[in-house]
Amino acid sequence: MRADAKKNYEQLLAVARHVVTEQGADASLRDVARKAGVGLGTLYRHFPTREALLEALLRTKFDESAQRASELETWDNAGNALVTWLREAIAMTHTYRGAIAPMVAAIVDEGSALHASCVSLRAAGTRLLVRAQADGVARGDMDGNDLFALISALAWLADQPPLVPRADHLFHVISSAILTDRQEPAIP
Amino acid sequence: MRADAKKNYEQLLAVARHVVTEQGADASLRDVARKAGVGLGTLYRHFPTREALLEALLRTKFDESAQRASELETWDNAGNALVTWLREAIAMTHTYRGAIAPMVAAIVDEGSALHASCVSLRAAGTRLLVRAQADGVARGDMDGNDLFALISALAWLADQPPLVPRADHLFHVISSAILTDRQEPAIP
DNA sequence: ACCTGAACACCGTTCAAGT
DNA sequence: ACCTGAACACCGTTCAAGT
Secondary structure (H helix, E strand, O other), rough: OOHHHHHHHHHHHHHHHHHHHHOOOOOOHHHHHHHHHOOOOHHHHOOOHHHHHHHHHHHHHHHHHHHHHHOOOOOOOOHHHHHHHHHHHHHOOOOOOOHHHHHHHHHOOOOOOOOOHHHHHHHHHHHHHHHHHHHOOOOOOOOOOHHHHHHHHHHHHHHHHHHHHHHHHHHHHHHHEEOOOOOOOOOE | OHHHHHHHHHHHHHHHHHHHHHHHOOOOOOHHHOOOOOOOHHHHHHHHOHHHHHHHHHHHHHHHHHHHHHOOOOOHHHHHHHHHHHHHHHHHHHHOOOOHHHHHHHHHOOOOOOHHHHHHHHHHHHHHHOOOOOOOOOOOOOOOOHHHHHHHHHHHHEEEEHHHHHHHHHHHHHHHHHHHOOOOOOOO
8 A cells, every 4th residue: 555545544543443433334435535635536436435444543442352152251250251242342332323223134244344253243243152051050041142132233222322221231231131040849 | 276276285295295205305396396287486476395294295294193193092901902003103104115214303393284193193192101001911111202212213213225124123122122911920 | 174295404335536 | 456436226315386
């Protein structure tokens, strides 16, 4: 990449991070280019779609989440590990307001710039879920797609101002539903 | 209302129903006016906001849902009644794609045309929940706001094409979490 | 009373013209 | 190679002018 191109790329990313933090994932791309002091075509050259820009903004977050999953797989308590990862994954997906809808769309759109990241997020969740199921601490009738859908729904909920006060409590209700207490058998 | 005004109103509503069914709640209002063969100002005269139009489209659905709640309050099994209403309320809110976000926003916006309808929807759910709790078949640590948030999250989920295949199963998971089996005490 | 559509201030996306 | 910004086809919202 030529030096001037690289400079524009970095500048666009920095400005986009700021604008998207303020206005959400559906912020005006024109506005981003304007504030970056760059022509509109330059933005489209570096980020051909809105998803590509969002992916660049979220890349580090996705990577952190994947690495975190690896750590959590070493925990003794597979149930705690799963719930802890869920909580953090939900927090990650609403780093930027309005990011969850494009992520959900990307999971089935192989052409989307967000596709690979979302697939590996789902894969990380699946590993933690399967381990918890093997330990008998998570209900058996769920898979990684269910988990991805629940993360999405809870992240969306936390994005709606009127529902924010309920988000924590409902996370608790739902994670309780996922976890199964391993009951000691009653005295026979 | 003058006869011509009434005719325009009905025509707009009929066309809006069709367009919003096809394109979702964020359909182009210009398009609605155009297809109704009416000036854009006429649309804004009859429906000053998008919420006002949506409210007119959903009014009958809201009414049906409230009436249905009254019926269900007479059921013997308060838990079944609650879950049945939840399922129907969720189906109702995605009569039109994209309708759930404005509904959620309206619950705290007293100026919104959708406010009253959303408040009475929440009230209906609250009544069914309280009855189930009194019968000991619903968990005690939830209220009508939690229920409204769960309905919203599940309705949103059913609006995302990639998540649709999981919607029914997750409804079951979540409603199981709401209902509490009334356990017979173990032999003392 | 009610209707119309031009006017204004925005978008996203593309692409010829420049360096 | 890369950048620019005009051009095109859309929005939502308002409001003077018409009947």
